[in-house]
Amino acid sequence: MTFSKAFFDLQLQFAQNVVRLSGLPLAQVLLDYTNLYVRFGLGRAFDRDHPVWLQYLAGLQHTDDIDAWTYPFFLTRQCDVPPPSIVATFGCFSYALSTDGYIRLHFQNAEATGRSPLDIECLAARMEELRSLFQHVDCAQPAMLRVAGVSWLYNIPAYRRLFPPSYLASVRVAGPRFRNLPLWGQFLDRHGAVRQGMVAPFLARLSCQTDMDDIARCFPLQALAVEAPVSDFQDFYESQRVV
Numbered sequence: 001m002t003f004s005k006a007f008f009d010l011q012l013q014f015a016q017n018v019v020r021l022s023g024l025p026l027a028q029v030l031l032d033y034t035n036l037y038v039r040f041g042l043g044r045a046f047d048r049d050h051p052v053w054l055q056y057l058a059g060l061q062h063t064d065d066i067d068a069w070t071y072p073f074f075l076t077r078q079c080d081v082p083p084p085s086i087v088a089t090f091g092c093f094s095y096a097l098s099t100d101g102y103i104r105l106h107f108q109n110a111e112a113t114g115r116s117p118l119d120i121e122c123l124a125a126r127m128e129e130l131r132s133l134f135q136h137v138d139c140a141q142p143a144m145l146r147v148a149g150v151s152w153l154y155n156i157p158a159y160r161r162l163f164p165p166s167y168l169a170s171v172r173v174a175g176p177r178f179r180n181l182p183l184w185g186q187f188l189d190r191h192g193a194v195r196q197g198m199v200a201p202f203l204a205r206l207s208c209q210t211d212m213d214d215i216a217r218c219f220p221l222q223a224l225a226v227e228a229p230v231s232d233f234q235d236f237y238e239s240q241r242v243v
């Protein structure tokens with residue numbers, strides 16, 4: 001996926017509104033309320049003194065067109081940004097081990113046909129990837145007993161149908177994820193373009209905000225958190241198997 005300029009412009013527009021509403025400095029808002037730091041390939045430490053981050057901020061001092069500086073800067077940084085601490089990848093899915101003892105599931109588009117990875121035609125392939133992933137967990141991580149995920153994607157029926165009922169039943173709204181794709185990803189299609197249908201309601205709500213209360217509610221979809229035992233996943237994918 002090639003992230004479009006519009007995806008960055010949208011985040012910068014959000015950041016400028018957060019500055020207006022909060023009175024916080026722009027540099028802090030860009031770090032805490034956008035996905036830029038991650039997209040520049042700087043990891044997840046969100047170190048305000050990272051030399052590349054400082055280089056980006058220095059460029060802002062010499063322009064009054066923040067959009068025109070940011071996207072070319074991103075293009076100079078073009079790099080694959082995998083989620084942190086990935087143990088293994090199976091097509092669109094990968095997993096990491098969290099320090100609090102969970103298998104953390106991650107999703108990104110790796111569908112080779114050009115179809116949506118969430119298309120019904122790809123359902124069997126996604127299920128097979130998840131079955132393989134949980135076989136790997138069974139062999140390689142016998143001590144890990146629970147699975148957790150956080151994403152806007154858990155709002156979407158085409159994504160939810162890939163997971164066991166107990167996992168979906170545990171759903172709750174996660175804390176704000178302003179720095180992360182599990183929130184910002186809702187504005188993207190599989191090619192990296194911005195979904196205009198999501199942008200209009202977002203900007204309309206943002207323009208009505210008078211303070212920072214409920215700023216997360218401007219996003220059409222919230223990041224949702226889910227969790228369930230590993231054994232529920234293994235049982236679910238075995239029961240879905242076509243013999």
Ligand SMILES: CC(C)(COP(=O)(O)OP(=O)(O)OC[C@H]1O[C@@H](n2cnc3c(N)ncnc32)[C@H](O)[C@@H]1OP(=O)(O)O)[C@@H](O)C(=O)NCCC(=O)NCCS
Nearest residue numbers: 107109116117118150151156158181182185186188189190
């Ligand atoms: C997930 C992703 C691949 C979907 O993009 P896409 O394949 O172009 O999406 P499509 O428009 O073809 O839609 C596929 C299905 O998802 C639904 N959908 C996708 N994005 C949606 C959105 N923002 N809101 C509501 N529904 C959405 C569509 O309605 C469709 O469902 P249907 O088949 O039941 O009608 C894309 O959003 C993406 O790559 N996002 C960035 C990565 C990301 O967010 N990763 C999660 C990090 S945790």
